[in-house]
Amino acid sequence: MLSAKSLFQEILDNDESFALFCSIAASGEAQGGWENARIAALVPRSERDLAPKITRHGADEDKHGRIFTALMRKRGLTPVPVPPETDYTMLLEKHGIGLAHAKLTQDQPLTVRDIVTYLAHSRVTEQRASEQMELLRKHFADHPGIGRAVRMISDDEDNHLAYCHEELLRLAYAGHGRDIQRTLRECALAEIRIYRDVSLAVMNHMGRILGWPKAKSAVLAAGIHAVYAYERLVGWHRMVTLRKPERRDALGGPATTAPEFA
16 A cells, blocks of 8 residues: 555665655755755845844754764765755755855845845745644654654754744734735645655656556556645645744744764
8 A cells, every 4th residue: 555654664764765765855954954044144134134044943943954964874874966966955046046156145134025034935835834744743753763853853844844834924924924925825826836846756756766667657657746736726825824923933043953863
């Protein structure tokens, strides 16, 4: 029977597929860490109080990258090249979602409009990350090999999502509500398409590594397309709503350090 747990268990049990999974995850987290660090350095004067939270966000992403690398090292594995078609973070940037890297590599201060773009992009992608980690937490929270990492990353992603809600609501109350909603909608509709394409690409690579029969790959591809159809119709709305989070000031403290996985 195909299930999220059985599929990930297959990936987890095979060194090659596990190395690819962790390498993709580590690369995306490291890229997110760099982006947040640059945004924190370029925050406009009117939003300087936000800089420590953005810095914390980036430190968390860097930590996650180190955790995925440590999980590979624990099994005697090394990172593998990330196929471009599986690079979720870079594909979002390529399609104009979030702040362009060309802008972040300059030393010109960002605008409040740029901060709205950054937070809207983060709100959408952190929704995806929080849901994915919650799924892993549901099935692997007590796993002796990855359970501690899953719990830590899941907690962080929930904090990131809460932070995005809180800061976007603050900016909405300050008069940026229409801009926020438009940007959220654009980000969400683009993200669900890119997530579908990346999911198909990742499953193709995993299927090759794990020797999945064509029928199994076809069923998985159909499932990915079905999720996209649902998200394109109504599911994207969950990515654009804003509500006061239960976790207040979720990124108000220092980042936690990555544990050892020796």
